[in-house]
Amino acid sequence: MRSIIPNALTALNLVFGVFAIISAYHGQFLQAGTLIFAAMIADGLDGRVARYFGVSGDFGKELDSLCDLVSFGVAPGFLAYVLVLNELGFIGMAIAALFATCGALRLARFNVNVGIVKGYFMGLPIPAAGCVIATFIMTGLKPQGIWFPIMMSIVALLMVSTIRYPDFKGKGEPIRLIPAILTLALAAYLIYTFRQINLFIPFFSFALFGILNTAFALFDKSNS
Amino acid sequence: MRSIIPNALTALNLVFGVFAIISAYHGQFLQAGTLIFAAMIADGLDGRVARYFGVSGDFGKELDSLCDLVSFGVAPGFLAYVLVLNELGFIGMAIAALFATCGALRLARFNVNVGIVKGYFMGLPIPAAGCVIATFIMTGLKPQGIWFPIMMSIVALLMVSTIRYPDFKGKGEPIRLIPAILTLALAAYLIYTFRQINLFIPFFSFALFGILNTAFALFDKSNS
Numbered sequence: 001m002r003s004i005i006p007n008a009l010t011a012l013n014l015v016f017g018v019f020a021i022i023s024a025y026h027g028q029f030l031q032a033g034t035l036i037f038a039a040m041i042a043d044g045l046d047g048r049v050a051r052y053f054g055v056s057g058d059f060g061k062e063l064d065s066l067c068d069l070v071s072f073g074v075a076p077g078f079l080a081y082v083l084v085l086n087e088l089g090f091i092g093m094a095i096a097a098l099f100a101t102c103g104a105l106r107l108a109r110f111n112v113n114v115g116i117v118k119g120y121f122m123g124l125p126i127p128a129a130g131c132v133i134a135t136f137i138m139t140g141l142k143p144q145g146i147w148f149p150i151m152m153s154i155v156a157l158l159m160v161s162t163i164r165y166p167d168f169k170g171k172g173e174p175i176r177l178i179p180a181i182l183t184l185a186l187a188a189y190l191i192y193t194f195r196q197i198n199l200f201i202p203f204f205s206f207a208l209f210g211i212l213n214t215a216f217a218l219f220d221k222s223n224s
Numbered sequence: 225m226r227s228i229i230p231n232a233l234t235a236l237n238l239v240f241g242v243f244a245i246i247s248a249y250h251g252q253f254l255q256a257g258t259l260i261f262a263a264m265i266a267d268g269l270d271g272r273v274a275r276y277f278g279v280s281g282d283f284g285k286e287l288d289s290l291c292d293l294v295s296f297g298v299a300p301g302f303l304a305y306v307l308v309l310n311e312l313g314f315i316g317m318a319i320a321a322l323f324a325t326c327g328a329l330r331l332a333r334f335n336v337n338v339g340i341v342k343g344y345f346m347g348l349p350i351p352a353a354g355c356v357i358a359t360f361i362m363t364g365l366k367p368q369g370i371w372f373p374i375m376m377s378i379v380a381l382l383m384v385s386t387i388r389y390p391d392f393k394g395k396g397e398p399i400r401l402i403p404a405i406l407t408l409a410l411a412a413y414l415i416y417t418f419r420q421i422n423l424f425i426p427f428f429s430f431a432l433f434g435i436l437n438t439a440f441a442l443f444d445k446s447n448s
Contacts, residue, residue, distance in 0.1 A: 011325050018321040021302055025249055054275065062289070062332035069290045070298055071367055097242040100294065101235050108286035 003060065006050035010063045013042040017071030020134075024079040029137050032079045036134035037199065039071035040127045058102055065107045068096035072130025073103025080152055084143050095149050101158045103129065104157040119172020121165040124207055128165075132207050135199040158207060163216070165210040176220075179212035227284065230274035234287045237266040241295030244358075248303040251362050256303045258332055258356035261423060263295035264351045289331045296354025297327025304357055304376055308367050319373050323380040327353065330383040343396020345389040348382035352389075357432050359423040382431060388441070389434040400444075402435035 016039035023032035050056045077096035085092030240263035247256035274280045301320035309316030327350045
């Protein structure tokens, strides 16, 4: 019965995701973004609570993946569609569907490789990808032109890439100095530009850091 | 490489689901319902194609569940919300989220019990549940009053119930005569009332048949 608490948190993740879709439908973009971020908090808690109670199991893991696709794949895709992608017509629909599809492929690959990929994340984790989009929209900036659809497509493809992201558990993929400095410098520049600290900056920085860190790792290998 | 074909069909299921959500947003309810039905066709094909090519695997199964939740849990819930549930305010949002949540619980239970539950489906399968809602909306009837939200809640709870549905593979749960006759009689009455044969009738009949068949099985047991 103690497994009800973590599974309720996982279900809450999904409920926040569905509510985010409905908020986007009503044009409440800040609320939709906040709900996606709240879903990430619930998603971060459920695994920890399950381990604390010693009730981690297959049911909880299956449920977790299912809810993640809705909250961090479908909801951000739909939110972006309602806010800006709809101006592109069918291409906008295709980008929203691409985002969700890459999220589903990422989750399925993660579940199959859970015993193989250890010490790092292969590809940008879907909660981070969803929150890059959600927290950008939370800044209140109305994106103009073609760069937002391009960013959305790149974030989608990062999920299914083989770029290695640190899992911050102290082992596995090393965090290299130059990529870390470059990312922090850009983050500082963004804080200066926005004239505020917002939630978009850490998610964007994490997505960028993985690219730089993996690029420098390839450079190291080709030198040695 | 041959596994690309069934996985592409599964992804198509998800793309149809996302497009259904976007169609509902644009108020194109018939198109949204048709896309959910098309997602069910793609979903029915992927497993068969995978077995035909001999490429059934864990990746495909994980992907399948993920896409099913979007197309048959979230999309019908959102479609129903935009069409009618929004009139109920927060209760309408809660019913849409309940539908998706029951779908997620159903899929997670199915994946965990795949080696235990054999010869029948435990609870209404999520593609059938999603298509009960989608095909009802495809009839073009604008539901009035409280009965549509009630039907939606019952269909959601049928998914997480332990009611046994036949899987039409010729073994497992027997199809009892009286429930079959009652269901066919009601289907005939519905065809007479609607003055047309529509897709809602088979899905509704299937959902109803499981309830009657299981009720009669309990009656048989208590008699013997």
